Amino acid sequence: MIYPKDHPRKTRQRPKFAPYRPGEPATTDQITMLPLIKFSDLDLLNPRIEHASRVLIETVEANLRGIPTGCVLAGPHGVGKTTLATAAVWHAGARVPWLVDEEDGRLDWSLASPVAQYIKANELINKLLDPKNDYEIDWQERGIPFTVIDDVGLEQTIQFMKDPATELQRRYYQVLDYAAEGAGHGLILTTNRSIDPAANALRAMLGEANWSRILKLCPKGSLIDLNGLPDRRVASSGR
Numbered sequence: 001m002i003y004p005k006d007h008p009r010k011t012r013q014r015p016k017f018a019p020y021r022p023g024e025p026a027t028t029d030q031i032t033m034l035p036l037i038k039f040s041d042l043d044l045l046n047p048r049i050e051h052a053s054r055v056l057i058e059t060v061e062a063n064l065r066g067i068p069t070g071c072v073l074a075g076p077h078g079v080g081k082t083t084l085a086t087a088a089v090w091h092a093g094a095r096v097p098w099l100v101d102e103e104d105g106r107l108d109w110s111l112a113s114p115v116a117q118y119i120k121a122n123e124l125i126n127k128l129l130d131p132k133n134d135y136e137i138d139w140q141e142r143g144i145p146f147t148v149i150d151d152v153g154l155e156q157t158i159q160f161m162k163d164p165a166t167e168l169q170r171r172y173y174q175v176l177d178y179a180a181e182g183a184g185h186g187l188i189l190t191t192n193r194s195i196d197p198a199a200n201a202l203r204a205m206l207g208e209a210n211w212s213r214i215l216k217l218c219p220k221g222s223l224i225d226l227n228g229l230p231d232r233r234v235a236s237s238g239r
C-alpha cells in the first residue's frame with residue numbers, strides 16, 4: 001500500500017454534478033470523491049465485520065491480479081457497507097500528486113484519485129445508463145481494476161418507462177453481462193435488500209439472468225449478509 005502512516009483522514013463533501021473519472025488524477029473540481037478510508041482506520045472487532053473486510057481484501061487482490069471477482073455486501077442501514085466498500089476502493093491504490101512546491105515533497109492527499117471506481121447505483125442506473133446518454137461501459141478497457149456499486153435497490157423509479165421494473169433489470173443486465181461474460185470486470189455490490197436464500201429480495205429485484213451473472217463473479221463465501229448487526233449511526237448518536 002502506498003499510504004503514508006500519518007496522513008490525515010479526510011472527508012469530502014460530494015459536490016453536485018462534479019464528474020468523477022476514476023483512473024485519472026483528479027482535478028480540483030473533481031474532488032468529489034470518496035472519503036479517504038482505510039481498513040486500518042476501521043473498527044473490525046465484530047467478527048462478521050472482520051470477515052467482511054477479509055473477503056473484500058481478497059476480492060480487491062484477485063482483481064488486481066487480473067481475475068474478475070465480485071462480492072456482495074448485504075445488510076440493513078448503518079452496519080457499515082459503504083464504509084467497508086470505500087476502504088476496498090482505496091485498498092486497490094491511488095494516484096497521488098506530489099506537493100512539488102513544498103520542501104519535504106509530501107503527497108497531496110487532497111488530490112488523491114483511487115484507481116478503482118465507486119458509483120452509487122442510482123447514478124449508474126438513472127443517469128449513466130439512461131438510453132439518451134449513449135454511455136459506454138468500458139471500465140476494464142480504461143484500466144479500472146473493479147467497480148463498487150453502492151446501494152443496489154435504492155434506485156429511484158426509472159422515469160418515462162412503461163415497465164420500470166423490467167427496465168431496471170435490463171440496465172443492470174448491461175453491467176452484469178459486461179462484468180461476468182463480456183470484458184470481465186470485478187464488482188463489489190452493496191445492498192440493503194435481503195440475500196437470505198429463503199427470501200432473496202436482491203435476486204427477485206434483479207431477475208434470474210442478472211443473479212446468475214452475480215453468482216459467476218462471486219466465489220463461494222463472498223455473498224456477505226450483515227443482517228442483525230447494529231446500526232452504527234444510531235449507536236454514535238448515543239441512543
Ligand SMILES: Nc1ncnc2c1ncn2[C@@H]1O[C@H](COP(=O)(O)OP(=O)(O)OP(=O)(O)O)[C@@H](O)[C@H]1O
Pocket residue numbers: 041042043044049075076077078079080081082083084151192232233
Ligand atoms: N467498521 C467501522 N468502523 C468505524 N466506523 C464505522 C464502521 N462501519 C461504519 N462506520 C460508521 O458508521 C456509519 C454508518 O456506516 P455506513 O454509511 O457505511 O453504513 P451503510 O451500511 O452503508 O448504511 P446505508 O445502508 O444506510 O447506506 C458511518 O458514519 C461510518 O463512518
Ligand SMILES: [Mg+2]
Pocket residue numbers: 081082083150151
Ligand atoms: Mg451506505
